[in-house]
Amino acid sequence: xxxxxxIKARNHAFLKEHIVTDTSYGLSRGVxxxxxxxxxxxxxxxxxHIEIIRHNKREMEFxxxxxxxxxxxxxxxxxxxxxxxxxxxxxxxxNNTSIIQDEVLAHRLGLIPLKADPxxxxxxxxxxxxxxxxxxxxxxxxxxxxxxxxRLLESSDPDEMYINHKVYSSHIKWIPMGTQRDMYRSCxxxxxxxDILLAKLRPGHELxxxxxxxxxxxxxxxxxxxxxxxxxxxxxxxxxxxxxxxEMAERFQKCFSPGVIKLVxxxxxxxxxxxxxxxxxxxxxxxxxxDLAETVTLGRVKDHFIFxxxxxxxxxxxxxxxxxxxxxxxKCRKFLGEINKGIK
Amino acid sequence: xxxxxxxxxFVLFDGEKKVTMELDTKVPNAALxxxxxxxxxxxxxxxxxxxxxxxxxxxxxxxxxxxxxxIILRVQTTxxxxxxxxxxxxxxxxxxxxxxxxxRFREAVREKMxx
Numbered sequence: 001x002x003x004x005x006x007i008k009a010r011n012h013a014f015l016k017e018h019i020v021t022d023t024s025y026g027l028s029r030g031v032x033x034x035x036x037x038x039x040x041x042x043x044x045x046x047x048x049h050i051e052i053i054r055h056n057k058r059e060m061e062f063x064x065x066x067x068x069x070x071x072x073x074x075x076x077x078x079x080x081x082x083x084x085x086x087x088x089x090x091x092x093x094x095n096n097t098s099i100i101q102d103e104v105l106a107h108r109l110g111l112i113p114l115k116a117d118p119x120x121x122x123x124x125x126x127x128x129x130x131x132x133x134x135x136x137x138x139x140x141x142x143x144x145x146x147x148x149x150x151r152l153l154e155s156s157d158p159d160e161m162y163i164n165h166k167v168y169s170s171h172i173k174w175i176p177m178g179t180q181r182d183m184y185r186s187c188x189x190x191x192x193x194x195d196i197l198l199a200k201l202r203p204g205h206e207l208x209x210x211x212x213x214x215x216x217x218x219x220x221x222x223x224x225x226x227x228x229x230x231x232x233x234x235x236x237x238x239x240x241x242x243x244x245x246x247e248m249a250e251r252f253q254k255c256f257s258p259g260v261i262k263l264v265x266x267x268x269x270x271x272x273x274x275x276x277x278x279x280x281x282x283x284x285x286x287x288x289x290x291d292l293a294e295t296v297t298l299g300r301v302k303d304h305f306i307f308x309x310x311x312x313x314x315x316x317x318x319x320x321x322x323x324x325x326x327x328x329x330x331k332c333r334k335f336l337g338e339i340n341k342g343i344k
Numbered sequence: 345x346x347x348x349x350x351x352x353x354f355v356l357f358d359g360e361k362k363v364t365m366e367l368d369t370k371v372p373n374a375a376l377x378x379x380x381x382x383x384x385x386x387x388x389x390x391x392x393x394x395x396x397x398x399x400x401x402x403x404x405x406x407x408x409x410x411x412x413x414x415i416i417l418r419v420q421t422t423x424x425x426x427x428x429x430x431x432x433x434x435x436x437x438x439x440x441x442x443x444x445x446x447x448r449f450r451e452a453v454r455e456k457m458x459x
Contacts, residue, residue, distance in 0.1 A: 039396035041440055048444070050452045062452070067445070070392035077385045220350050318453045325446035329439055331386055335379070336435045338362040339428065 060317035081218035095208035145201035170194035192313035235304035255286035374420035375427035
């Protein structure tokens with residue numbers, strides 16, 4: 001049946017020297033005779049699965065196999081911009097005699113990642129200037145730089161001459177509001193990193209400010225994005241069409257990223273064999289050599305996504321993905337509700 | 345200086361409806377949905393799911409201008425099926441697809457923790 005060969009090909013995009021072919025996905029309905037592309041939940045359940053390769057507190061790499069590219073992209077967009085997190089939004093300055101301008105310092109404070117779990121807080125209501133304990137975290141930053149009385153008069157090392165001359169994120173102290181004292185501990189809501197340099201002071205300079213942190217999403221300001229980055233790539237595919245031996249095999253191995261091609265000894269000759277195409281960077285370097293270019297077909301599997309999520313620290317990456325799924329389902333439900341309400 | 349506030353890309357104005365529909369007069373069974381304060385995140389997904397429905401003849405979306413936060417979704421269906429039903433069914437399918445995805449992910453995480 002003509003559909004069969006096309007089914008195999010439709011899952012792969014081919015990387016040629018100057019172009020990438022067969023990149024569209026899912027537009028085959030009615031084009032290939034006998035192949036039915038209608039969506040069916042049971043069919044989807046059978047072909048879809050997730051494999052987690054690496055998972056720790058900050059970073060996660062997992063494979064999504066059988067999903068549509070539109071869904072993978074949706075997840076990536078939602079993780080970057082619509083999963084909420086907490087960040088400092090309002091800075092109430094009582095005293096700033098340092099040389100860092102107020103707005104520059106406030107901007108830097110906003111970008112500090114906070115450990116607070118955004119799922120425990122609500123969004124701040126419009127027009128509410130003070131904030132309640134359900135939606136705000138209050139911090140305090142008070143520092144005064146002075147001469148070190150014990151310094152040697154000849155030294156020019158700032159660490160020795162001054163006390164408190166570098167303002168770090170560890171100087172931000174949490175002030176619990178109301179019942180927050182019983183609900184959270186100071187180590188759960190402070191900055192993720194203690195060693196972020198915010199400002200430098202000299203003797204006589206003083207900083208005195210109150211910071212309010214609220215919940216927001218990345219669409220509003222990038223400081224609210226819960227990830228450093230989240231991206232996906234497609235699984236590369238290398239198909240060796242003719243046997244490659246000897247010196248050609250060694251050259252072939254060098255064309256790909258290390259670990260992708262291995263040389264096995266068959267009947268005394270070293271033959272190139274694909275070890276693991278996953279970590280290839282798809283540089284298509286092999287197509288530069290005319291004799292090697294005709295031995296190999298390079299491509300990518302169109303529905304195998306290798307996702308990488310690098311969390312900032314507030315939420316573990318697995319939770320970020322689960323939150324993004326909830327946000328996406330919420331959006332769809334809201335949209336469905338609006339359509340059901342009756343559109344004119 | 346002239347930058348509009350960032351929250352305007354996802355917060356509806358007062359009195360603005362999320363979805364409005366217009367029937368397309370030029371061809372039968374076609375409708376134009378204008379979805380306010382949304383972008384490619386939702387548009388591409390709904391369009392993709394609509395294309396998988398065999399009764400949908402045409403499905404496409406566009407964001408007419410990147411500074412105007414709305415998308416226009418055009419759907420044309422076969423004679424016995426209305427565009428609204430097509431969109432409703434697609435979103436229902438999407439919700440079940442995403443719920444399954446979430447569940448499979450949770451299982452995979454649990455398995456990985458148990459290892």
